[in-house]
Amino acid sequence: MNCLVIEKDQTWSDAICFLIEGAGHSAEGVPTTGQAFERLKENEFDALLLDLEFDQTNGLDLLSEILRAQADLPVVVFVAENSAKIAVEAIQRGAVDFLEKPFQREQILAVVARLQRLSQLNSRIDRLEGMDAGSRA
Numbered sequence: 627m628n629c630l631v632i633e634k635d636q637t638w639s640d641a642i643c644f645l646i647e648g649a650g651h652s653a654e655g656v657p658t659t660g661q662a663f664e665r666l667k668e669n670e671f672d673a674l675l676l677d678l679e680f681d682q683t684n685g686l687d688l689l690s691e692i693l694r695a696q697a698d699l700p701v702v703v704f705v706a707e708n709s710a711k712i713a714v715e716a717i718q719r720g721a722v723d724f725l726e727k728p729f730q731r732e733q734i735l736a737v738v739a740r741l742q743r744l745s746q747l748n749s750r751i752d753r754l755e756g757m758d759a760g761s762r763a
Contacts, residue, residue: 627672627742631655632662632688633704634677638727642675645734651742659688666696673741677704677727678712686715693720700744702737704729 629646631653633639639655646653654669656662665671674692678685689701702723703716713724722744723737 627651629653629673630671631675672745673700
């Protein structure tokens with residue numbers, strides 16, 4: 627699984643990428659929305675992890691913009707502690723999960739495992755739909 631991490635804090639970004647890679651996946655961190663959109667155009671990612679706390683950009687609007695561009699991309703958002711309202715809104719806008727910062731190692735690994743299962747299910751659905759379309763031809 628290939629993950630893109632949008633996190634302005636380099637220490638957090640490095641730590642998240644390290645944990646994802648330690649679980650056997652690949653991860654790339656970017657600190658800005660511009661870099662994120664550039665990477666999304668250049669590379670196919672299986673999942674995106676997004677910090678909703680940007681200085682100049684509303685993270686929820688960014689989430690909506692990303693999902694308009696790539697509707698099938700699973701997005702997990704990071705929210706500040708005690709930000710249940712923002713987490714709920716992110717889920718309503720299309721995020722598949724959220725994590726409150728600061729989070730524990732086990733929490734990020736559990737989210738990555740869920741993302742992996744979601745990716746596998748989507749691949750199976752695509753294969754079955756392809757088989758079904760082929761049988762109708």
